Amino acid sequence: MAANPPASQAATASPAAAAAAAAAAAASGINSLSFARSASLISRMEASSRLEASFGCQEDIFQSLAQNDAHHISKTDFLRALVSTGLLPDDPRLKESMLLMQSVPEMMDLATFKRCIAPNILLIDRAFQGDLVIPEFQQFCVELRGMFDKVRANKSGTVADYIPQLSRVSPNQFAVSVCTVDGQRFSMGESSTEFCLQSTCMPINYILALEEHGEERVHEHVGREPSGRGFNSLTLNEAGRPHNPLINAGAIMICSLLHPLIELSDRFDHVIKMYRKMAGGKRVGFSNSTYLSERQTADRNFALGHYMKEKGAFPTGTNLMETLEFYFQLCSVEMTADSLSILAGTLANGGNCPITGESVVSSDAVKNALSVMYSCGMYDYSGEFAFQIGLPAKSGVSGAMMVVVPNAMGIAIWSPPLDRFGNSVRGIEFCQRLIAKYNFHNYDNLVHVSSLGKRDPRNKREKARDDELVTLLFAASTGDLSSVRRLFLSGVNLNEGDYDGRTAIHLAASEGHLKVVEFLLSCEVIDINVLDRWGGTPLDDAIRENHPAVIALLRTHGGKQNARVVART
Template identity: 55%
Template sequence: MQQIHQAVQESVGTAMMDQELFRKCVGTFLLLFPLTHCMLNLFSSSLHRHAIGDTNLPFCLQSCVMPLEYALAVHEAGTEQVHKYVGKEPSGLKFNKLYLDEEDKPHNPMVNAGAIVISSLLKMMDYLKKMAGREYVAFSNATFQSEKETGDRNYAIGYYLKEKKCFPSGADMMAALDFYFQLCSIEVTCESGSVMAATLANGGICPITGEQVLSAEAVRNTLSLMHSCGMYDFSGQFAFHVGLPAKSGVSGAVLLVVPNIMGVMCWSPALDRVGNSIRGIHFCQELVSLFNFHNYDNLRHFVKKLDPRRQTGHERNKSVVDLMFAAYSGDVSALRRIALSAVNMELTDYDTRTALHVASAEGHLDTVKFLTHTCKVNPNAKDRWGNTPLDDAMQFGHNAVVKVLQEYQSIYTHTLMPEELRLLLMV
């Protein structure tokens, strides 16, 4: 811990956390837990990645697949349909217990019974690849065969669910079990798994590809259940000490989400008595002890912790450069990632030109539509020569852009608040 505080003192400028400080701090955590392999995807206006250990070694997701499976089910079928068959509450029981709630449903999607039922609702592999930004996702046939041969408890759960009529009408219980074993046998690396976590942290938009993989509803529900039910019998204590959505697996994996900041995948096979990675949990606790990531840390008054969300002058300049370059290039996906990072989309350069000025001058119609109709930026902003975005579009003869700007000027009333913008971008 002394090394961490020294790294803080050596950081550049007045930043609460710059990229170099983040690298040093995370590196110190992993020195404390040398058998932990960890990959973090931190996104602000652009994606930053940090790896420690053998982050390209494959391992099976096991129960870490459960939140991803549930997210896809809600994305495809909706909350109401999914929760006809599975509850939303922590069970207070061991994850593989033969026990249902008062409505004869599995307690939640993060226990074996709930995951088995949801397995009967969907098809998954392609979505996992999309969530991982097309990075490494594979299948371990050896693990699958082992799960089938030693899965007596899960077979018992399956027959119990069938007896209680928990499956959707027409569902094949053995097929659902088989698929559940397959899901647990999907292989990722810390690198690809961290992209999956970052997709959840980024409102369902993969930060690698910019693709909307999951709906806002699916992400919100998934993070809520991960927060209360994700860490086996340790969920309550984890929520108390760490205060972040997470899911563990008996492979030693811990998938951690810091909403709107980053996704983390840790892998360290040594487990505690209830099946959680010992070093993975310690890493999460140490991370939250330094940074104010806990859901109930007060961002304004918790002065003893670092706040990586606080922008310095250097970071603002970088945001301006990223914003203007994306507008100049017509890169709507990059602009969407920037907006989701809570960057002010009306930032100006040294000539007081906005991204809308630049996009209008270049004639990027889709970019102009995104900045106006989605981000609701001010169309009347003037640069240091007194020109508006409409003036620029007219000067360079971009008639389609002129038409969009004229229509938007006639209806423009206000700029969205940050939360409104975030929800709109996630839809």
């Protein structure tokens, strides 16, 4: 009787394979502990295999950077190449390698180079292999820079003036920072200038409340529907609760839920600590002057607090004045576009910080926050933003804006001039240009993006071209004229063939699709006598498959047979 194969043989190859292996283990009488140990062993073996492969790529990276002197490369060239992939020298995941590089000469030989990058080789190898979420990051940055420069020229909007500190900020300041789920980062403009988060902090506070109390308890005190009213309206839902956590009443309610039993100073420290973790350890500041101004101009927020207290909306034992103080403090927290983009990247990554790898908050809490951001995050413009941009976002009257592309990246925008809804004018325009260029809209996957002139920066260009070629050839072979026409208009090369050299006109002629052949011939770029791997022309295909109408059409347009093919037949 043959021995049972190891239950973990397929484990870790994929979730489906792991599940199948587990089922096989159960059927074979292998206990779950044995299976788990085997799966863990296989996982370690695969990790070891990947590590060996990465070490093997060290020489490839070295040779790609070596120029006149094939035996040395400069640290400057290596760091420049690393930055072009999106990984910055201050990335905590590269700490060991960066420290080693500080102690070696500018010109490194292969042995020195290997020693320096060995501690972080897996990440460095992925970056140079183009295996991060945005494989062609340098091109992506060039395109973002073009958008940024165009948007910067927009001088419309007015700076918020209800708080003196906000009104004094220059309207010319503009920053955009991006952090992908793999920790690729890029910043433009005044990205190191600190600004107050204002309402941009609300979804983060909501996440922390969900983490502390759970969804059911939190939503006993706050709803999750758009209000249809102004963000600071003196109104509650029919249950006497704030409509959602992203308007003033809801944000005050969330503050009442955050560690209410400890001292206010400790509550503030706890929240700042969580902000800092989500931002990868970057500095999180506080503007005391803005906080004092918030208190002095907070009549509406005090009214909201007392109104909710009168309705019995707060948890039992809530200290209203302390809750309002806490709310004003959190609105006065300061970050930079660079650090806010990392925090947004943590949301895009399901609660895991992209540059530290730490699981900071649960994916369930992030999911709930993104859902509310999608429907309620942009004040009275939320519905239009969801329609046009199709991404979860939150803005603040300081001109701050946080946008999340789930499973891809977080984007932070800061530009003080606001539109009539209280959103950053440049922030809105930048998002419009971003969505016009890339298929980031939540529902772009329902539409063939090339027909919209969009592309997916998460795909390598070679893969995108291959996908379009496959679609073109399939459409030509099945007579799908509308798809062929659409692909032509999107710029697909109609003369490109598969591995056998078979082009769209070969396949359309072979299958007798007259309308498709007519359209292809109407395109001046088409090569009517292109040869496949066997030397056949489209006319040879039409004759072989006996399609008289196609034969006549091809001959009318100068189609020829290949003499060698004729001789073989």
